[in-house]
Amino acid sequence: MNTQIDAPRHVVASTAEADTLLRRLTREGWTARPGFALPDPSWDVAAAHLVLHGRIGDDDTDSVRLAVLAAARGAGVVVICDAESAAGRALLDDLARIGPVHHGADGADPVASLIPEQRALLDRLAAGDTIAAAAAAEFLSLRTANRRIAEARALFGVRTTREAVLAYLRQRQPD
Incomplete structure (x- = not known):
């Protein structure tokens, strides 16, 4: 069983947003701890319900690496x-490979939270491609494409791929 799916992954712009999220997560049973280094030597820390938090600067690649490693281990x-900085983009891309990432405040635009692979797949599905054809065109395995689409459905809060494509088309910014 993969326990990391339920671990919260949030990237926010301000301390106020982080504080709000941490209060909510603490109420939900998570233990908040500053910094991104894990104290537990065991690999899977999901059972500890630990949420690590902190600020990552524009060129802080070490903190990006630690945050991604913590998320991969289940924290x-x-x-x-700044999600537009090099470190912010790297962080979002790496965290998205682990699972859904909530970007910005709660209720933020789900399209902004999509990674490029998800956008490309949804664009191809909107153009009439099957999931298999879209996956092949994007050089993804069918399994990865299905996971990315499932994550997009979760971001949009819908049950079917068709609903996700329609929500994506309604909410995306025109090119």
Whole structure:
């Protein structure tokens, strides 16, 4: 069983947003701890319900690496950073490979939270491709494409791929 799916992964712009998220997560049973280094030597820390938090600067690649490693090991992360910086983009891309990442405040635009692979797949599905054809065109395995689409459905809060494509088309910014 993969326990990391339930671990929260948030990237926010301000300390106030992080504080709000941390209060909510603490109420939900998570233990908040500053910094991204894990104290537990065991690999899977999901059972500890630990959420690590802190700020990552524009060129802080070490903190990005630690935050991604913590998320991969099952810890939750709440990161304050500029998502447009090189470190912020790297962080979002790497965290998205682990699972869904909540970017910005709760209720933010789900399209902004999509990674490029998800956008490309949804664009191809909207153009009439099957999931298998879209996966092949994007050089993804069918399994990875299905996972990315499932994550997009979760971001949009819908049950079917068709609903996710329609929500994506309604909410995306025109090119």
